[in-house]
Amino acid sequence: MTPVLEVDRLSIAAGGRRVVEELCFGIAPGEALALVGESGSGKSATARAVIGLLPPGLAPDGGEVRFEGAALAANSAALRRLRGPGIGMVFQEPMTSLNPAHRIGAQMEEGLALHTSLSRTQRRDACIAMLERVGITDAASRLNAFPHEFSGGMRQRIMLASVMLLRPRLLIADEPTTALDTLTQAEVMDLMSGLAREHGTALLLITHDLGLVARYADRALVMQHGRAVEQGPAAPLLDHPREAYTRALVDALPRRGVARPTRPPSAPLIEARGLSVTYPKRGALFRRAEMFAAVDDVSLAIHPGEVVALVGGSGSGKTTLGRAMLRLVQSASGQLLFRGADMTRQSGPALLDFRLACQIVFQDPYSSLDPRMRVRDIVAEPLRLPAGMAMAERHRRADAMLDEVGLGGLGARFPHALSGGQRQRVAIARALVRDPAFVVADEAVSALDATVRKQVLALLRDQQRRRGFACLFVTHDLGVVEEIADRIVVMQGGRIVESGPRDAVLDTPAQEYTRALLAAALRRPGA
Amino acid sequence: MLGYVIKRLLVALPTLVLVAASVFFLMRLIPGDPATVILGDAATPESVADLRVAYGLDRPILMQFALWVERAAGGDLGRSITSGEAVGPLILQRFQVTAAIVFASVAIAVLIAVPLGMLAAWKQNSWGDVAAVAAATFLLSIPSFWLGLIFLLVFGLWLGWVPVVGYVTFAEDFWGALHYIALPVATLALIETGVLIRMARASTVEVLRLDYIAHARAKGVPEWRVLARHAFPNAFAPTLTLIGLIMGSLLGGIAVIETVFTLPGLGRLLVEAIFARDYPVIQGVMLFIAVIYVVVNLVVDLLYPVFDPRVTAG
Numbered sequence: 071m072t073p074v075l076e077v078d079r080l081s082i083a084a085g086g087r088r089v090v091e092e093l094c095f096g097i098a099p100g101e102a103l104a105l106v107g108e109s110g111s112g113k114s115a116t117a118r119a120v121i122g123l124l125p126p127g128l129a130p131d132g133g134e135v136r137f138e139g140a141a142l143a144a145n146s147a148a149l150r151r152l153r154g155p156g157i158g159m160v161f162q163e164p165m166t167s168l169n170p171a172h173r174i175g176a177q178m179e180e181g182l183a184l185h186t187s188l189s190r191t192q193r194r195d196a197c198i199a200m201l202e203r204v205g206i207t208d209a210a211s212r213l214n215a216f217p218h219e220f221s222g223g224m225r226q227r228i229m230l231a232s233v234m235l236l237r238p239r240l241l242i243a244d245e246p247t248t249a250l251d252t253l254t255q256a257e258v259m260d261l262m263s264g265l266a267r268e269h270g271t272a273l274l275l276i277t278h279d280l281g282l283v284a285r286y287a288d289r290a291l292v293m294q295h296g297r298a299v300e301q302g303p304a305a306p307l308l309d310h311p312r313e314a315y316t317r318a319l320v321d322a323l324p325r326r327g328v329a330r331p332t333r334p335p336s337a338p339l340i341e342a343r344g345l346s347v348t349y350p351k352r353g354a355l356f357r358r359a360e361m362f363a364a365v366d367d368v369s370l371a372i373h374p375g376e377v378v379a380l381v382g383g384s385g386s387g388k389t390t391l392g393r394a395m396l397r398l399v400q401s402a403s404g405q406l407l408f409r410g411a412d413m414t415r416q417s418g419p420a421l422l423d424f425r426l427a428c429q430i431v432f433q434d435p436y437s438s439l440d441p442r443m444r445v446r447d448i449v450a451e452p453l454r455l456p457a458g459m460a461m462a463e464r465h466r467r468a469d470a471m472l473d474e475v476g477l478g479g480l481g482a483r484f485p486h487a488l489s490g491g492q493r494q495r496v497a498i499a500r501a502l503v504r505d506p507a508f509v510v511a512d513e514a515v516s517a518l519d520a521t522v523r524k525q526v527l528a529l530l531r532d533q534q535r536r537r538g539f540a541c542l543f544v545t546h547d548l549g550v551v552e553e554i555a556d557r558i559v560v561m562q563g564g565r566i567v568e569s570g571p572r573d574a575v576l577d578t579p580a581q582e583y584t585r586a587l588l589a590a591a592l593r594r595p596g597a
Numbered sequence: 598m599l600g601y602v603i604k605r606l607l608v609a610l611p612t613l614v615l616v617a618a619s620v621f622f623l624m625r626l627i628p629g630d631p632a633t634v635i636l637g638d639a640a641t642p643e644s645v646a647d648l649r650v651a652y653g654l655d656r657p658i659l660m661q662f663a664l665w666v667e668r669a670a671g672g673d674l675g676r677s678i679t680s681g682e683a684v685g686p687l688i689l690q691r692f693q694v695t696a697a698i699v700f701a702s703v704a705i706a707v708l709i710a711v712p713l714g715m716l717a718a719w720k721q722n723s724w725g726d727v728a729a730v731a732a733a734t735f736l737l738s739i740p741s742f743w744l745g746l747i748f749l750l751v752f753g754l755w756l757g758w759v760p761v762v763g764y765v766t767f768a769e770d771f772w773g774a775l776h777y778i779a780l781p782v783a784t785l786a787l788i789e790t791g792v793l794i795r796m797a798r799a800s801t802v803e804v805l806r807l808d809y810i811a812h813a814r815a816k817g818v819p820e821w822r823v824l825a826r827h828a829f830p831n832a833f834a835p836t837l838t839l840i841g842l843i844m845g846s847l848l849g850g851i852a853v854i855e856t857v858f859t860l861p862g863l864g865r866l867l868v869e870a871i872f873a874r875d876y877p878v879i880q881g882v883m884l885f886i887a888v889i890y891v892v893v894n895l896v897v898d899l900l901y902p903v904f905d906p907r908v909t910a911g
Contacts, residue, residue: 123811126721154817167808170907171830181816216906229812236816 072139074099074240074272075120080133082115082124082296088131089115090296097240102263102273104287104304106280106319108519109490112296113276117242120274121157122149138239155185158238158271160262162245164225168217175213178232185236200231204261222384223254227261234265241266244276251384251546256590259286278519280319281549284308292316322524324549327531329573330556337410338371339540340395340428340508345369345404347387347394364390366564367404374507375538379551379572381587382561391561392510392544396428397421408508426455429501433513435493439485445472446481449499471499475529491522495529502533512544527553548591552576560584602895609891616887617669620880621662627874630654634874652678665880674884675877677870684881688863692848692885694764695855695862698778699847702785707840710790714797715832719824721802729794736791745784745857752780762859781858785851789843796839801832834904841897848893849886 073096082090090112097103107113118124120135122142135142137156142149153159161167169177175197182193194213201209204227217225226246233241243262247255263286266273275287283290283304290308291301292315300313311317347365365387372378382388393399397406397413406413413424429452432438439448450468453459465481472481475495477488485493494514501509511530515523531554534541545551551558551572558575560568560583568581579585632648633640649655653664668675674684710733717729753761759776767774804810805828813827814820852864863882870878901908 118811121815123814125806150817150819152817153815157815159812159815161808161812163808167812169809169813169827169831171904172826180813180818184817218907232816 071098073097073136074101074138075274076134076136076139077116077120078134078136080116080119080135081131082112082119082128083131084128088296089128090119092133093293093296093298095291095298095301097272097274099239099272100267100270101289102266102275102287104275104277104283104290105293106277106283106290107293108278108319108521110295111293113278113293114244116293117159117244117274117276121153121159121242123159151185154181154238155236156238157240157242158233158236159242159244160226160229160233160246162248164222164229164249167229168225170217173214173216174220174228174232177217178213178228178235181232181236196235197231200235201228203265204228204231204234205257206231223250223258226250226254226258230258230262230265234269234271237269238271240272240274242274242276245278246275247282248278252548252590253383253546253586262286280308280323280520292319318521322520324524324547324552326552326573326576327554329571332571336373338407339374339376339409341369341371341405341407342391342395343369343405343407345391345394345406346402347390347399348402361402363402363564365394365401368561368564368566369404370395370559370566370569372508372540372542374540376557377534377541377543377555378557378559379543379545379555380559380561381545381548381551383546383587386561387564388544388546388561389512392430392512392542395542396430396510397424398430422455426452426504427506428508428510429504429506430510430512431494431497431501431514433516435485435490435497435517438497439493441485443484444481445477445483445485445488445496448485448496449481449503452500452504467503468499471503472496474533475499475502489522491518491526494518494526498526498530498533502537502539505537506539508540508542510542510544513546514543515550516545516547523550530554548576548587560587602899605895605898606891609895612891613884613887614666617666617880617884618662620883621665622658624876624879625658630874665877669881669884674881677878678875679870679873679878684877687866687878688881688885691861691863691866693766694860695851695864696848697767697774698781698785698851698854698860698862699844701778702782703789703840703844703847705782705786706789706793709786710793711797711833711836713790714794714799714836715801715824715828717794718798718801718805718832719820719828721805726798730798733791733794733798736787737795738791739788741784741788741851742853742857744787745781745854748780748784749857764860777858777860781851781854781860785847785854789847792843793836793839796836797832800835801828804828804832807831830904834901834908837897837900837904841893845890845893848889 075097077093077095079092079094080090081088081092093116095103105113105116115124115128118128119130124130137152142152168174175194178197178200179193182188182196188196197213198209201212206212206224206227217228220228241262246262247258250258259282263273265271275282277283287304289302290304292299292307292313294315300307300311300316307316308320311320345365345368346363348361348363350361368391370391380388380392390399394401395406401414404414408424408427411420413421416424446465446468449471450464453464453467469478469481472478475498477492477495477499480488480492485496488496497514514530515526518526527550534554543551543555555572558570558572559566560575560581562583568575568579568584575584576588579588630645632645632652632654636644636648646655653661665675672685674688676683677687713729717726720726749761752758759779764777765773810823810827813823818827850864850867851862852868854860855862855865856868863885867879867882870882
């Protein structure tokens, strides 16, 4: 049988440098191939080259791509006609992959109008049927909605629906669920592989996550620095990786650490009592806006030295609770106690002491560091208060801290000269340089590649063991918390629905929601 | 929608009062007495005093302000001290000249600059792009009065295509009016084109990087349609804000252009009034300019959701 896609010694160049080097692979009809690798491995460039949509700056540099036996010339009219009905593509970022200026019905219909002779009503019916298939309720009226009226997961479903409407023979999915929380990720992936199977569509899945490969791919191709490292049926490849790099990727999948002995009961370090945070819903003219409770009457105590994982899907209120516990957002009601003192309405020196003792590591290492400050100054900044420490001393401590997080000698750089993982280390160094008593890590490793994530998690865990700060680790990924949490708190709809020691929650979850989260978490196959 | 418009206009009221008050009191700080200016050499202490009484200039300043605000609220902006004309109709009459030039030049600038900027972005870093950016930078670096004078010299004096001095209204002589405003419109349009090309190009470059453009291409949408349908509305929204700002500032006065081309516009009215210490005219014009800003910004805000449905008016 002719393969749907054959990539024959494909090379891609950026400037004079090759980012993909003589890559060869093929996909049979209906087969699912995963292209696995970390940022910069050339996997996305490969996917874009197949459909002829390389971003500016990248260009094919030899080799051939054949679709159903015919060679594809870049920028040809034939390739354009193939896009859609032949090759469909689902993009990573649900927030930007649908055009905000057009209704979703119009966007879905566009491909049908271009490539089929269906009438307007037939197109509309096809859109409705496909939306219903991907689980959008009330599809007929939702056709008139704009993308911003949907959540990230919904947008990714709509994207998938709009691509699958044309029944492509090959579907390219470029990190389709990386931007989604674990639960939504599993739903969208199940939907995608289900649809591909129904239509006999071959799937080229681009991912950095081996967990996805185990579940959704027939075969896998591991890429590093633009070259194929290892290629073969997915399950054996994951169980018995031959190459060291593949083994490193497999090892980076989260694994449960040894539970620490429960500590003797002590007074809580920080405690939320009946805390609520509310936001106004959109109000009408001259009328008081209704309030929406992002965090609804939550009580949570964290003890000195304890690592608590706060888990939940998007919109569960976990990030808001994390911020409210640092008083970065003002609570509407309830109390926040730090070392027994009420911080809820505190101001002046007492609030400053609280702020100095509590730190945060943000999710996005690209926007949480000031691009105009050198790394050393970023890390030294928390030492400026209270005033008195000489600049030389601040810099000495910042350098020592940078050494500890494995960035020795990089203090004079600016953030843009660092990789994502290095930036997150800077953020961690900045949070720890004052020896805080309490650190909130808000999805601190979610934006990182699997192997880098593993290293940054290990760094956080080692620092926590050594310095003994209490930590609230906010995440949507149960796989991550397995490694470091002492206790797990599950949030849903602004409330805590389950809470307990890590092993108890993971092994015998009491709530349906927790079980769903667990099922969706991508863990080491067989573990 | 209507509620939103009314609310916006109500919110603008304090702005207008503030403008009125600051203009009124700042004017009084300028040295020179209108009575002496009007009477010139013929001024005697008695005649100056008489004139001051006639124009209410002898009353306490707060009372003058209160009186003016009261009348202005009723639509009466007073009478020009120098010519005796009613200020309201005078402003409207002069504004027609300015508005015709501004609307025409901004419309032309948008029609040239937006497609050009988008094409430049589409072919980013090509020679065409570089040429467009260079031309834009050149255009926006030229002082408007200089360009105006060169146009007058070339098209008015040397080629004799258009009259050099004067103005007729569109009502009097449509084609004649076109001749008179052709050069000022061309001058302004060229300069604003420079600004707008850069803006349209920058926002299109931003938009073309986004996934929904790649998504459109991945559906097999032809390039012209990608630009027209997928890139344009998103790239035009930020440009619209800039167009609003340009309209506001131009409608408020293109005194330099009006002076170069001797057009009886709003900007020249204001400048003449300042020299003559014509308080009622200055106050009226300034208030009118503030109203223009409020209205133009309101129109932009109302148009914005058309291009970006994420923004809702209200």
